[in-house]
Amino acid sequence: MKLIRIINLIIIISFFAFPSRAQAPYEKLTYNYPYKDGIPFSRYKDRRQKIVEFMSPKSFAIVLSPDYYTQIKEFYRQNIFNSNLFYFTGLPEQEAVLLLIPGNYKYNGIKCNDMIFLEDQSKKDIIWNGLKVNLYEAEGMYGISKALYLSRLDEIIDELMLLRDTLFLADFPLTQTEGVLPSENPDIKLEIINKLKAKYPRLIVKLGIPGLKSMREVKDEDEIKLIKRAVEISVSGFREAMKAAKPGIKEYELKAIAEYSFNRLGAECPGYPSVVNGGKNAVFIHGAYSRDLIPDGSLVIMDCGARFNGYTADITRTFPINGEFSKEQKKIYNIVLEAQDSAFSACTKENSFMTPHVKALSVIQRGLLELGIISNANDARDYFTHATSHYLGIDVHDPGTFGNLKPGNVITVEPGIYIPEGSPCDSKWWNICIRIEDDVLITQGEPVILTKDLPRKPGDIEDLIGK
Numbered sequence: 229m230k231l232i233r234i235i236n237l238i239i240i241i242s243f244f245a246f247p248s249r250a251q252a253p254y255e256k257l258t259y260n261y262p263y264k265d266g267i268p269f270s271r272y273k274d275r276r277q278k279i280v281e282f283m284s285p286k287s288f289a290i291v292l293s294p295d296y297y298t299q300i301k302e303f304y305r306q307n308i309f310n311s312n313l314f315y316f317t318g319l320p321e322q323e324a325v326l327l328l329i330p331g332n333y334k335y336n337g338i339k340c341n342d343m344i345f346l347e348d349q350s351k352k353d354i355i356w357n358g359l360k361v362n363l364y365e366a367e368g369m370y371g372i373s374k375a376l377y378l379s380r381l382d383e384i385i386d387e388l389m390l391l392r393d394t395l396f397l398a399d400f401p402l403t404q405t406e407g408v409l410p411s412e413n414p415d416i417k418l419e420i421i422n423k424l425k426a427k428y429p430r431l432i433v434k435l436g437i438p439g440l441k442s443m444r445e446v447k448d449e450d451e452i453k454l455i456k457r458a459v460e461i462s463v464s465g466f467r468e469a470m471k472a473a474k475p476g477i478k479e480y481e482l483k484a485i486a487e488y489s490f491n492r493l494g495a496e497c498p499g500y501p502s503v504v505n506g507g508k509n510a511v512f513i514h515g516a517y518s519r520d521l522i523p524d525g526s527l528v529i530m531d532c533g534a535r536f537n538g539y540t541a542d543i544t545r546t547f548p549i550n551g552e553f554s555k556e557q558k559k560i561y562n563i564v565l566e567a568q569d570s571a572f573s574a575c576t577k578e579n580s581f582m583t584p585h586v587k588a589l590s591v592i593q594r595g596l597l598e599l600g601i602i603s604n605a606n607d608a609r610d611y612f613t614h615a616t617s618h619y620l621g622i623d624v625h626d627p628g629t630f631g632n633l634k635p636g637n638v639i640t641v642e643p644g645i646y647i648p649e650g651s652p653c654d655s656k657w658w659n660i661c662i663r664i665e666d667d668v669l670i671t672q673g674e675p676v677i678l679t680k681d682l683p684r685k686p687g688d689i690e691d692l693i694g695k
Contacts, residue, residue: 257354257359258359259359259360259361259362259365260359261320261361261369262320262496263318263320263537263538265537266318266450266454266537266538267318267450267451267454267537267538268450269318269369269370269371270371271448271450272315272316272317272318272370272371273370273371273372275315275316275443276316276317276328276341276342276372277341278439278443279316279328279437279439279440279443280328280329280330280341280342281330281439282437282438282439282440283328283330283396283437283438284330284394285330285331285332286331286391286392286393286394287330287392287393287394287395287396288327288328288329288330288333288388288392288394288395288396289327289328289329289395289396289397289398289437290325290326290327290328290395290396290397290398291312291313291316291325291326291327291328291398291437292313292325292397292398293313293322293323293324293325311622311623311626312398312399312437312440313326313398314538314622315444315622316328316342317344317370317372318370318538319344319361319370320538321357321358321360322346322347322360322361323346323347323378324344324345324346324347324378325344325345325378325381326342326343326344326345327342327343327344327345327384327385327388328341328342328396328437329341329342329343329388333388335373335374335384338373338374339373340373340374341373342372342373342374343372343373343374343375343376343384344366344370344372344374344375344376345375345376345377345378345380345381345384346360346361346362346363346366346375346376346377346378347360347377347378348377348378348379349362363375363376363377389428389431393430393431393432394431394432394433394434395424395431395432395433395434396434396435396436396437396438397420397421397433397434397435397436398436398437398440399435399436421433440627441627441628441629442629444619444621444622444626444627444628445619445626445627445628445629445634445636445637446634446635446636446637447621447636447637447638447669448636451539451621452636452638452669454536454537454538454539455539455540455541455620455621455638455667455678456678457494457536457537458495458499458533458534458535458536458539458540458541459541459543459667459678459679460493460681461489461490461493461494461495461534461536461541462490462532462533462534462541462543462679463543463679463681463682464489464493465485465486465487465488465489465490465493465532465534466486466530466532466543466545466682467682467692468485468486468488468489469482469483469485469486469489469504469530470530470545470547470689470692470693471692471693471694472485473528473547473549473551473693474549474550475522475523475524475525475526475549475550476521476522476523476524477521477522477549478518478519478520478521478522479504479505479506479509479517479518479519479520479521479522479528480504480518480519482504482522482528482530483502483504483518483532486502486504486530486532487502487532490532490534493534494536495534495535495536496535496536496537497534497535498532498533498534498535499533499534499535499539499540499541499542499624500533500540500542500624502518502530502531502532503515503518503529503530503531503532504518504528504529504530504531504532505518505528505529506520506522506523506526506527506528506529506549507520507522507523507526507527507659508648508649508659510526510527510528510529510546510646510659510661511646511647511648511649511659511661513613513614513644513646513663514531522549523549524549524550525548525549525550525554526548526549526659527546527547527548527549527557527659527660527661527662528546528547528548528549529544529545529546529661529662529663530544530545530546530547531543531544531663531665533624538622539621539622540620540621540622540623540624541620541667541678541679542620542624542640542665542667543665543666543667543679543682544642544663544664544665545664545665545682545683545684545689546561546564546661546662546663546664547689547692547693548689548690548693551690551693551694552690553686553689553690556656556657556660557660557662558686559599560599560645560647560657560660560662561662561686562686563591563592563595563596563599563645563662564592564643564644564645564662564663564664565664565684565685565686566591566595567587567588567589567591567592567595567643568588568641568642568643568664568666568684570587570588570590570591571584571585571587571588571616571617571641571643572584572641572666572668572675572677573587574586574587575633575639575641575668575670575675576633576670576673576674576675577632577633577634577635577670577671577672578632578633579632579633580631580632580633581617581628581630581631581632581633581639582630583633584616584617584639584641585615585616585617588612588616588641588643589608589609589612589616589643591643592608592611592612592643592645593605593608596608596611596645599657600653600654601647601651601653601654601657602653610651611645611646611647611651612643612644612645612646613646614642614644616641616642616643617639617640617641617642618639618640619637619638619639620638620639620640620667621638626638633670634670635670635671635672636669636670637669637670638667638668638669638670638678639667639668639670640665640666640667640668641665641666641668642663642664642665642666643663643664644661644662644663644664645660645661645662645663646661646662646663647659647660647661648661664684666678666679666680666682666684667679
């Protein structure tokens with residue numbers, strides 16, 4: 229019996245002193261990629277292979293995740309905070325650095341045109357933030373030539389610098405002109421460049437990657453499919469919110485109805501902060517406080533879009549909270565509607581990117597002159613203060629060259645008129661603010677209005693609200 233007790237004691241001590249592999253549950257977890265019906269991994273690989281063709285053999289490019297250089301450790305979506313990394317990899321989260329390497333660079337005998345550097349996740353990080361892709365998955369699933377931990381990054385850059393003299397640093401965000409320091413976060417950019425120049429005095433550092441904007445502005449069939457689905461989800465959300473419109477409802481209630489519908493239909497989140505502004509607030513184009521009660525007789529400007537598998541829609545509708553436009557409201561609305569129709573007609577390949585805006589502005593100038601709201605055509609810019617179009621894709625303001633329109637471009641068309649209280653015109657026009665925004669695919673022929681299923685004519689909007 230004494231021997232049995234001793235054996236049992238040894239077993240108990242061993243259990244606590246040397247826990248079995250079953251005591252390490254996080255080692256058994258497998259990574260669950262969230263966008264299974266999104267862009268195929270082969271498409272991301274094609275993009276990486278294509279972009280290096282724009283670069284000289286004596287150069288390479290770095291694409292950073294934002295937390296790599298800001299040390300932000302809170303949850304975020306890669307496609308929101310650095311769409312370039314998402315565009316090239318499909319990696320939706322994780323601190324990471326991507327190198328794009330033209331020429332014949334080899335690592336351990338393996339030719340590498342792309343390398344990714346990932347964080348080595350601790351158990352604590354897994355518990356708090358979820359399991360992220362590991363080195364083997366980055367190579368096998370994502371198709372990247374070589375994946376290493378971030379601790380190896382400086383070593384590889386040192387090796388590359390032996391035969392290379394130019395580094396392209398992908399912008400964050402990318403919506404600035406290539407080669408020009410962006411206004412956003414200039415100190416961070418300068419800090420990175422200064423550190424690189426201090427370590428490699430002969431290095432030429434350029435912001436932006438050659439050819440990237442021209443690549444991103446033309447959407448492939450997979451991207452168009454995802455944008456279309458984002459639009460379908462967004463249209464449903466708009467319909468639900470507009471049907472719920474009534475005097476006395478709060479701005480945030482309409483916003484909540486739309487966003488609930490987005491999520492219910494499979495969107496991961498809104499593509500950007502939703503704007504729902506009523507009454508006097510409608511004059512604020514991107515004001516997104518959405519806390520006020522919407523009084524009877526007011527107009528509501530609702531600017532929202534769902535994000536689906538990394539791609540976003542961007543739609544705006546203006547509607548009367550009581551379901552009926554006043555005479556003055558309808559007059560302004562019809563000017564904007566005509567301006568949008570005129571802009572649509574210019575959404576054809578080879579037209580300048582600015583042609584839709586020129587067309588829309590011309591209609592608004594004429595309309596405001598006819599109503600006596602302005603006496604000089606140039607004064608229309610006081611009431612139509614933004615551009616008519618921007619590119620759309622992963623970012624709500626996606627990168628592009630702003631040259632001639634090309635098949636595969638997806639752009640918005642969003643003319644507007646905003647007449648705040650106190651404007652130098654008859655007070656009957658005050659607080660009438662109208663914007664109509666639709667998403668348009670440029671094709672070889674006529675443009676495709678992706679958002680056509682959401683009513684935009686005054687009578688159809690009144691019917692939808694059903695008052």
